[in-house]
Amino acid sequence: MNLLHVEGRxxxxxxxxxxxxxxxxxxxxxxxxxxxxxxxxxxEHWEILQLVRSFYDEFQLSPANRxxxxxxxxxxxxxxxxxxxxxxxxxxxxxxxxxxxxxxPKPTNCL
Amino acid sequence: xxxxxxxxxxxxxxxxxxxxxxxxGSQDALLLCGDAVYALQxxxxxxxxxxxxxxxxxxxxxxxxxxxxxxxxxxxxxQVDYCGFVALSCQYDKVNTWL
Amino acid sequence: xxxxxxxxxxxAPWSGPSAREALDIALAxxxxxxxxxxxxxxxxxxxxxxxxxxxxxxxxxxxxNLQALPMFGVEALYVSQxxxxxxxxxxxSSSLAVELLNDTALxxxxxxxxxxxxx
Numbered sequence: 337m338n339l340l341h342v343e344g345r346x347x348x349x350x351x352x353x354x355x356x357x358x359x360x361x362x363x364x365x366x367x368x369x370x371x372x373x374x375x376x377x378x379x380e381h382w383e384i385l386q387l388v389r390s391f392y393d394e395f396q397l398s399p400a401n402r403x404x405x406x407x408x409x410x411x412x413x414x415x416x417x418x419x420x421x422x423x424x425x426x427x428x429x430x431x432x433x434x435x436x437x438x439x440x441p442k443p444t445n446c447l
Numbered sequence: 448x449x450x451x452x453x454x455x456x457x458x459x460x461x462x463x464x465x466x467x468x469x470x471x472g473s474q475d476a477l478l479l480c481g482d483a484v485y486a487l488q489x490x491x492x493x494x495x496x497x498x499x500x501x502x503x504x505x506x507x508x509x510x511x512x513x514x515x516x517x518x519x520x521x522x523x524x525x526q527v528d529y530c531g532f533v534a535l536s537c538q539y540d541k542v543n544t545w546l
Numbered sequence: 547x548x549x550x551x552x553x554x555x556x557x558a559p560w561s562g563p564s565a566r567e568a569l570d571i572a573l574a575x576x577x578x579x580x581x582x583x584x585x586x587x588x589x590x591x592x593x594x595x596x597x598x599x600x601x602x603x604x605x606x607x608x609x610x611n612l613q614a615l616p617m618f619g620v621e622a623l624y625v626s627q628x629x630x631x632x633x634x635x636x637x638x639s640s641s642l643a644v645e646l647l648n649d650t651a652l653x654x655x656x657x658x659x660x661x662x663x664x665x
Contacts, residue, residue, distance in 0.1 A: 400577035
């Protein structure tokens, strides 16, 4: 089992690096997860992570790329809610990486 | 866009046959296999409903399932074997299997 | 041009895997930009009822997942008027925006799609 070290705690990760326990998530956890991906979280990232979490709250599932783009566009407008921008922020795999950093299950329906 | 509807569940345990007959298009066809062939049971409401279907609607039953259950085939239905089943699946625009 | 797919979901939400499987096909199709439609027929209309509390059965919340269909691009959502009426249900109690269709309209709907799956 992979472990993520955050503030003296060891949080279990699945084989793809997603948090096993959704309740283990915190902002510090997100930072640590991002570091594993070689990513430093900016305000733009945080905005999307919050949205992905509210998507999960509402629909009880992690969005695939298409619904993620649509959801972000509906909340923040098309300048931010487009594949180009989300690919840029999340290393070309926005649905997978945003769900991972937001502490959500790996999205199904993604290649 | 004629559809071949395929039923395989007994019409005495659920509503597949009833629902299917209601939404069957005039050029569509129905194929009964598995326990769905119990719809041919003599004296049943289901058999009566099938016999009253308009002529334009083609009705088929898989012969081995009919024989295995000791049912007799009304003249209104055409008996097919598995090769016939495959041929029908190709002949219609699409197949809707009521799983 | 991708082939259009109509998914007919006709099982109650908590009786077995069928309702979940039908929804998963719809979400997957939507995620891959396929033209997908979904029809709730027979006991499938019970999936639309609000105020379900599946946590008591320790299952994932199918009704919450259903709400995601439009986000996944699946906006062609239909319900059988007859199935609703038989069960004393009304369109207004549906948790999802669905178009009400009578039996004749259902025949035309199925006709319109390239492929149909009934679960």
